[in-house]
Amino acid sequence: MTNLKEVARKAGVSPSTVSRVINNHPYVNEEKRNRVLQIIDEMNYIPNINAIHLKRGKTNLIGVVIPFSNHPYFSQLIQGISEEAIKLDKKIVLFQTSYDTDQEIDALEMLKLKQLDALIICSRNISLTIIEQYIEYGPISIFENITHSKLRTSYIDHYQSFLTALNHLYEHGHRNISCAINRKKSTSSIERIAAYKDFCIEKSLTYNDNNIYENYVLLEDGYDLSKEIQKSLNPPSAIVVSGDNTAAGLLLSLNDDLKENLSIIGFENHKISKLLNLTTIEIPLINIGKSLFNQLYDKSVSNQLFETRLIARQSVKNINI
Amino acid sequence: MTNLKEVARKAGVSPSTVSRVINNHPYVNEEKRNRVLQIIDEMNYIPNINAIHLKRGKTNLIGVVIPFSNHPYFSQLIQGISEEAIKLDKKIVLFQTSYDTDQEIDALEMLKLKQLDALIICSRNISLTIIEQYIEYGPISIFENITHSKLRTSYIDHYQSFLTALNHLYEHGHRNISCAINRKKSTSSIERIAAYKDFCIEKSLTYNDNNIYENYVLLEDGYDLSKEIQKSLNPPSAIVVSGDNTAAGLLLSLNDDLKENLSIIGFENHKISKLLNLTTIEIPLINIGKSLFNQLYDKSVSNQLFETRLIARQSVKNINI
DNA sequence: CTGAAAGCGCTTACAG
DNA sequence: CTGAAAGCGCTTACAG
Known part of the structure; x- marks a missing residue:
């Protein structure tokens, strides 16, 4: 591996000058600059980036x-x-x-x-x-x-966004609303659950832990979610799903009955939500x-x-x- | 930023010894090792990774x-x-x-x-x-x-895989087979198109460029693909789609007529293909x-x-x- | 405009 | 087991 010093020697200048040429410093004699450039090319010289990082500290x-x-x-x-x-x-x-x-x-x-x-x-x-x-x-x-x-x-x-979704459903007449989130302990889920609780209280709806489905994040999780909902004794009329992917998977997995009767809101506004005509809360990711x-x-x-x-x-x- | 030399000074040993301690070299006096370790901790010393990289060359x-x-x-x-x-x-x-x-x-x-x-x-x-x-x-x-x-x-x-898909359709009686690929000039597409051509020749089917749909790669592209197929004068009875995502999007976008009459094979075996019962060629990515x-x-x-x-x-x- | 020299912070053969 | 010294390959204030 040829280094800066060798280039300097071959070009008949000091290492400082070579460094200046490489870094496009002004104040280098045009002739020397060209000579250095040529030698660099001839010798196929490559600066060692780790040395530069050491020197520059980043x-x-x-x-x-x-x-x-x-x-x-x-x-x-x-x-x-x-x-x-x-x-x-x-x-x-x-x-x-x-x-x-x-x-x-x-x-x-x-x-x-x-x-x-x-x-x-x-x-x-x-x-x-x-x-x-x-x-x-x-x-x-x-x-x-x-x-x-x-x-x-x-x-x-996250709190306000989730509330917006819930209120949208409320305005459309829904009173039995569930929601699906990902990791329960994540900060976003904590905010979302808080919004859900406050919403239930404010609208005098019965809050129930069982109406919160956890660990749904992937498209294919939507399938599992549909099974959960179908086996529910008192299935919701609407659900807020904290991601379009899962919402899409859910929508696609619904049986005919639920397809008619379950309203869904997703999150993020991914392309699939448009394809499937899914109402969603856009997040400018x-x-x-x-x-x-x-x-x-x-x-x-x-x-x-x-x-x-x-x-x-x-x-x-x-x-x- | 404290460096190795300062640690050495404070510990009353040479830089070499500090380096040996850090790198877990054998042959360091237990007592000195502990002293160094303690000073490192006290001074909150952090080795500069760029210097190490420079020295080690990687x-x-x-x-x-x-x-x-x-x-x-x-x-x-x-x-x-x-x-x-x-x-x-x-x-x-x-x-x-x-x-x-x-x-x-x-x-x-x-x-x-x-x-x-x-x-x-x-x-x-x-x-x-x-x-x-x-x-x-x-x-x-x-x-x-x-x-x-x-x-x-x-x-x-890619050639053999694509051929496998085509033959599978042939064995199920299909004679009017299209395919959808991504970038036409990619090496994989070139192999796939070659397989398609050879397949048509071997089975004495008419080969037609129009039966190769290009630039379909995303889930949402499947929707566009369905529109293309629906407006075709002589729609295929089967299609090989070079990715499960697009195949899934296609499957989900078909109108009732095509849903009955179009066979689909995807590629990769992603989870969505299982969810949608999509025949696919598994690729162990x-x-x-x-x-x-x-x-x-x-x-x-x-x-x-x-x-x-x-x-x-x-x-x-x-x-x- | 240019060079000699110091220095970035480490590692490692060498000698003891 | 340990230290002094050289070196990894650059950059940059300094002096001219």
Whole structure:
């Protein structure tokens, strides 16, 4: 491997000059510059990036922590992050954790070791307290509603969004409403369940734990969900499903009776929801991804709220009260 | 930022000894080792990873080139790659290219600059000739049938797999068979089209370009595909769709007439195909991902063929000849 | 505009 | 078992 010094020797200049040429510094004699450039080409010289990183103290590598990449929710976030990263010529190091805490710590440790300049956490399992210990090592942005810390956040109001969905169903006459969420202990689910409880109280509907279906996230989970609903003694007339994928799977798996009588609202507004005429709450995931990235480069810590909106389609029907 | 030298000074030993402690070398006095460990803890010392990389000449970073991550085909590959990478404590740098050549070159350049130890190419747009120029900089594995070069390959026989699907339909009495593929110029599509042509010739069926539908890859593309088929003057009795996602979208979008009369075979055996009782050709993508990773660490260049198999479900019906 | 020199923070053969 | 020294390959203030 030829190095900068050899190039300098062959070109008859000092290493400093070669470095200046490579980094496009002004004040280099045109003739010398050309000579160096030519030698670089001849010798097929490649700068050692690790030496540059050592010297500069940064790597242009940004870590992204996600549980899975095979779900449109997360792949849209990645899409947005990537689009912005390309503009600044930063690279994305993917930590696909499956919510494994060790993997999450790995990412934080790489930030600490300076192999990553910054970190984006799309979803976490690890405690916030642990994450906060790493803030001193580099900017961290997270897709979660936390405003009291040094974390940079982009987030949506899960409580309000869920309430919007529930109220939409209420306005269409529904009084027996269920909901399906993913991990019960996730911060988003906690907000959603709170919205559901408050909604029931406010509308004087009986709140029942059994009306909350847990661990539904994939398309194929919608099939299982349909089975659960079908075997229910008092099946709901409507259901809020916290992801379009599951909502779509559910819609497609319904028997004829439920197909007529079950109203469904999904979340995220993925393409499949349009294809299936599914009412949904749009979440601007790509823009959130962009924001999560850009916040890393803000001078100050910021918290960015993103609006969601209901897109009414045909999967919510009126019911006579 | 405290460094190794400061730790050495405080501990009253040489930098060499500190380094030995950190790297768990034998032959370090137990007492000194403990002292060093204690100082490291006290000073909250963190080794600079870039210095280590410079010294060692490697980074434990593996690049992965994929066009999109929001498609199960690719996310399964990533899954397999990640599972193996974790075992060797290697990290994955994701290059989500959208088939943009510049992004692909970026990945190759990072290999050249030694920021990546090795590279995995799941799908490419760039020419093979260019890729081959980078082999000297580090191991490269690719998901493609290439045996004549220094590239490490894991691959399936797209020709044979497609033929299997076509013959299955033929055996069920179908004589008017279409197919849907993604990018026409991709190597896999070229093999698939060749299989289709040869099949038509062998069975004395009329081959017609119009029976090959192009650029169908997503679930929602299945909807468009259904429209295309419905407006066809001589609609096929069966279709081979080169991905389960599109096949599922198609199946779900068919009007009642076609629902009765169109047989469908998908590819990959994703969960949705089981949910919808879709006949498919299974592709062991997770294992291929694992192989692509492990081949990087083989001493010699290898080429690994993976078998596919037909899984018969209800989406292929018998037709009377 | 240019070079000599110091330094980024580690590792490792060498000598003891 | 241990330390002094050289070196990995760059960059950059400094002096000219």
